[in-house]
Amino acid sequence: MITEEEVEHVGWLARIEIDRSKSKEYAEQLNSVLDYFKQLDEVDTEGVEPTYHVEDLVNVLRPDTVTESLTQEEALQNTEHKKDGYFRAPGIM
Amino acid sequence: MAYNNPDGVMIGLEIHVQLNRLKTKMFCGCSTQYHNSQPNTHVCPVCMGLPGALPVINEGAVEASMKVGLALNCEVTDRTQFHRKNYYYPDLPKGYQVSQYDYPIVSNGKVVIEGEDGELVVRIRRAHMEEDPGKMVHMGTIDKSRGTLIDYNRSGMALLEIVTEPDLRSPKEARRFLDKLRNILEYLDVFDSNLEGSMRVDANISIGGGSRTEVKNISSHKGAERALIYEIMRQKNLLRRGGVVTMETRHFDEARGVTTSMRTKEEEHDYRYFPEPDLVPLKVKDRTSRLLDTLPELPDARRDRFVSQYGVPEMHAKALTSDIKVADFYEMVAEKVDPKVAATWVADVLKGELNYRDLTVKSFNVEDMVKIIQMVIDDRITDRSGVEVIRTMLDSGGIPMDIVQQKGLMKAEDSVVSSAVDEAIKENAAAVEDYMQGKEQSMNFLVGQVMKKTRGRADPQTVREMIISRIK
Amino acid sequence: MPEWINISGIREKITDTSAEEVTLSHIDKIRNSRTYGFSAINEKAVEQAKEIDSRKTDSPLAGVPIAIKDNISTLGIPTTCSSKILEGYVPPYNAHVIERLVDAGAVILGKTKMDEFAMGSSTETCCEGPALNPWDTERVAGGSSGGSAAAVASGEAPVALGSDTGGSVRSPASFCGIVALKPTYGTVSRYGLIAYANSLEQIGPMGTCVKDVATVMDVIAGHDPRDSTSIKKDMNYSKSIEKDINGMKIGIPEEYLSDGINPEVQKCVWDAIHKMEDLGATWKSVSLPHTKYALSSYYIIAMSEASSNLARFDGTRYGLRAEGENWHVMASRTRAEGFGDEVKRRILLGTYALSAGYHDKYYLKALKVRTLVKGDFDRALSETDVLMGPTMPDIAFKLGEKIKDPLSLYLTDVNTVPVNLAGVPSISVPCGFADKMPVGLQIIGRHFDEESILRAAYSFEQNTDHHKKRPEGVR
Missing domain, CATH: 1.10.10.410 (Arc Repressor Mutant, subunit A)
Structure with missing residues (x-):
């Protein structure tokens, strides 16, 4: 069971602001899905390796050769928040 | 005499080394030559984290990392992979850093340094590959910021994070370790220490078996010693006043030479590591023997060779080999003049004069050194005049013979x-x-x-x- | 009047008139759409078509208009994943598949609606409202590639690209009565596809007939060094469909025809199996015993990967930016305002599933179950050539019917998600009607054996009339 407090913590981890008035509703919705996921508890996975990739590929590498970069204009084309070629954002603290 | 470490200092280091001698970044083909460039000009969809872009591992970065591992006497991991380390920060364009987690590319190595009381073995726990974040410029100070400007040119640069065991017992040993590491990295030609931000250090410090603090944001090997001296003093003072050292992360303020607590909400990290699904695992252990064959002669081996080949004293051999450029310079000089005399001149005189002026050996050329030493050997100028010629050349340029003439240094x-x-x-x-x-x-x-x-x-x-x- | 024209029909039309004319007529249909599959029209489409006319090229898709799901990056054309957070984002680069299509002479008509960030099975989570089902505009088009399916089924584009993370091309194809292929993982480069769940998804072609789907595959498939999971394999898809299916061994997974499946849908599927028998194939019952756990495994993996993939949308470099006194508050508000409810739920669940203390219970467990699900397919496909069953458990549901209850919506993916966990290829092909709505037959193959499933689908299509029926108002 995920608590309202945990919902707020997860919201912070995921940088999604959760209005205090809505954390109860979120907790209920998430719990109904988590309840469903509980069915996995009945599967015996003793000794079963996890599958991260369905392919057996290893060592996919590229040579250390330079390819073309974007121009500064292209790099900054999707934001209005820029200054002297930099992206501009609010301060950290 | 054995060093008894009166305060029970234990220091472990995490060193982020930028593999800046590669041509391209860790996961994309953007050039690494962004220093002195306009912001956001060495970026592409991959290192800017644009939606849909995918990483591909730079083979050069993998082999450079393995070489470093081998030079630090590490084992290469059988099967290694990249993980995502999830956290939010403006300089991290994807909201996660592609790094390595439980399978670092190399581990279990050691480096021998000159400790407080003779040779000290510093164990290397692991070294793993990761990507560098971008660079932030704070408008105002970090805590009273009016905003942040971000340049992603550095984003995606290949980093190797080298982690030591807490085997170092003093700031001096930490500095010596870092000097030695830097030297090895330059011998391997994977690293140029002169570039800004090329080596960044986090240090874990505890005294008397107490809790350890982690000091971040140490931006040079020189800064490391200062940061450690300060932090040890701070912990000692705290204990003396009856306080307790708490486990925490501290920030080194280079300008003020102090460490400050970073206790903020954002410090509570839960990185949610999981294997990077856009990359496949690496199985590169079989490249070990080939890479071992290509390893250049490393500082310790070169030092021993200088002793046996040129008959120079151990002390000189050490001084000469502690910087690859000096060692190369010396060997070129030693081809032309008596190697023993050359060793004294390069190790004692030239190196000292360069250090004094914060210059590198690049500022001097081999032929001039040979001429000066030859004049001394031929007894045409005195040792003192030789030093004066070197000083004059470093301070105001010119060629040796002219200086000798102009200053009337010609002896007999x-x-x-x-x-x-x-x-x-x-x-x-x-x-x-x-x-x-x-x-x-x-x-x-x-x-x-x-x-x-x-x-x-x-x-x-x-x-x-x-x-x-x-x-x- | 809009009509279904296949690629060879389009090419004949171009010969008679011009690529420009063909493109213009499709744009006209899009402007008068009654199903709203498109979210943007490519302003340069006509220009591209004119250029094809002037080149007189006979490359395979020369002048053929194609609709692109809005999570595939298109240089100079807004790409928003139907999300408010990406409003106004214009990629400075093309996805690999777009490069290939343009090289083959295709004309990019525009971008199609989808469930926001491909998270949904009905296209109802699209920030601009849903695409509608052309067979009944009160019903959903399926999802998440619902806009592409609606566009093709409404005759507004002869072919389209979608992406399939857990059924996202097959579900809408089944609901809209068209054909769509989910290729083997690694066959089509994901470079430029805005990730929902990287280890599960593939871009797939959608069209009115099997041959068109194979033709588009020939163009978009193949190795791309920019995608580390891309496989080096040469295939000729359109050639492979021509052989008959005499002697083909079909497996019918008993779990895919369980009680939860609409009986009318079951009937259509059994009719299809019997048709296959008539064409020389044999069938037997097989079991995929871990099917009932596949859904949980799939959603945990998808949400976990998504929680990380979508972290980049922080308001700093592109897309929406909210106000905030510092960067972290700005990012948190941007994401709260920019993402829809379903996306937020999935990010929160994925974050939770990866967080300290829950990682092993959810994420790692799901990956182990994935191994078991994949093992089921390996076993079943070692004794058969292909597997068949209904693509969706039911026909297209009514708009608004399930959107309030996320879990009921997840359950509609029960037959499609196991395929993505295993990484095998699968095609959905029309196999009849229930309650006047199309039903899709799903044919699943071994890794890299698209040939068998395309061949089975083509033989079936050529020997039945289902694909000849049209929605009202479409010729």
Whole structure:
């Protein structure tokens, strides 16, 4: 069971602001899905390796050769928040 | 005498080394040569984290990391992979850093340094590959910021994070370790320490078996010693006043030389590591023997060779090999002049003068060094004059012979040349007469005679002037 | 009147008139759409078509208009994943598949609606409202590639690209009565596809007939060094469909025809199996015993990967930016305002599933179950050539019917998600009607054996009439 407090913590981890008035509703919705996921508890996975990739590929590498970069204009084309070629954002603290 | 470590200091280091001698970044083909460039000009969809872009591992970065591991006596991991380390920060364009987690590419190594009481073995726990974040410029100060400017040119640069066990017992040992590491990295040609931000250090410090603090944001090997001295003093003072050292992360303020607590909400990290699904695992252990074969001679081996090959004292050999550029320089000089004399001049004199001026050996050329040493060997100038020539060259440029001339540093030479000039005038009266009659070639003949007598040690222009002044 | 024209029909039309004319007529249909599959029209489409006309090229898709799901990056054309957070984002680069299509002479018509960030099975989570089902505009088009399916089924584009993370091309194809292929993982480069769940998804072609789907595959498939999971394999898809299916061994997974499946849908599927028998194939019952756990495994993996993939949308470099006194507050508000409810739920669940203390219970467990699900397919496909069953458990549901209850919506993916966990290829092909709505037959193959499933689908299509029926108002 995920608590309202945990919902707020997860919201912070995921940088999604959760209005205090809505954390109860979120907790209920998430719990109904988590309840469903509980069915996995009945599967015996003793000794079963996890599958991260369905392919057996290893060592996919590229040579250390330079390819073309974007121009500064292209790099900054999707934001209005820029200054002297930099992206501009609010301060950290 | 054994070092008893009176305060029970234990220091472990995490060193982020930028593999800046590669041509391209860790996961994309953007050039690494962004220093001195306009912001956001060495970026692409991959290192800017644009939606849909995918990483591909730079083979050069993998092999460079393995080489470093092998040079640090590490084992190469059988099967290794990349993970995502999830956290939010403006310089991290994807909201996660592609890094390595439970399978670092190399682990379990060791480096021998000169400790407080002789050789000290520093164990290397692991070294793993990761990507560098971008760079932030704070408008105002970090805590009273009016905003942040972000440049992603650095984003995606290949980093190797080297983690030591807490085997270091003093700030001095930490500095020596970092010096040695930097030296090894430069021998491997994977790293240029002169570039901004090329080496960044986090240090874990505890004293007397207490809790450890982690000091972040140490941006150079020189800064590391200062940060550690401060932090040890802070912990000691705290304990003396009856306080307790708490486990925390502290920020090193380089300008003020102090560490400050970083206790904020954002510090509570839960990185939610999981394997990077856009990359496949690496199985590169079988490249080990080939890479071992390509490893260059490393500082310790070169030091031993200098002792045996050139017969230079251990102390000089160490000094010469502690910087690859100095070692290369020395070997080129040693080809031309007596290696033992050369060792003294390069290790004791030149290195000292360079350090004093914060210059590197790049500021001096081999031929000039050879000429100066040769003059000393030939007894034409004194040791002191040799030093003066070097100093003058470093401070105001010029070439050795001119400086010797201008400063009148020529030793015995004055009398040797002087008597040779007198002899030549006396023995070749006819030629003197011809010159007086206006036959220029006769002067060349006379100078030639002096050169012959001095076996070429004299400066023709000086000789010429001396003859003229004596026959007039 | 809009009509279904296949690629060879389009090419004949171009010969008779011009690529420009063909493109213009499709744009006209899009402007008068009654199903709203498109979210943007490519302003340069006509220009591209004119250029094809002037080149007189006979490359395979020369002048053929194609609709692109809005999570595939298109240089100079807004690409928003139907999300408010990416409003106004214009990629400075093309996805690999777009490069290939343009090289083959295709004309990019525009971008199609989808469930926001491909998270949904009905296209109802699209920030601009849903695409509608052309067979009944009160019903959903399926999802998440619902806009592409609606566009093709409404005759507004002969072919389209979608992406399939857990059924996202097959579900809408089944609901809209068209054909769509989910290729083997690694066959089509994901470079430029805005990730929902990287280890599960593939871009797939959608069209009115099997041959068109194979033709588009020939163009978009193949190795791309920019995608580390891309496989080096040469295939000729359109050639492979021509052989018959005499002797083909079909497996019918008993779990895919369980009680939860609409009986009318079951009937259509059994009719299809019997048709296959008539064509020389044999069938037997097989079991995929871990099917009932596949859904949980799939959603945990998808949400976990998504929680990380979508972290980049922080308001700093592109897309929406909210106000905030510092960067972290700005990012948190941007994401709260920019993402829809379903996306937020999935990010929160994925974050939770990866967080300290829950990682092993959810994420790692799901990956182990994935191994078991994949093992089921390996076993079943070692004794058969292909597997068949209904693509969706039911026909297209009514708009608004399930959107309030996320879990009921997740359950509609029960037959499609196991395929993505295993990474095998699968095609959905029309196999009849229930309650006047199309039903899709799903044919699943071994890794890299698209040939068998395309061949089975083509033989079936050529010997039945289902694909000849049209929605009302479409010729």
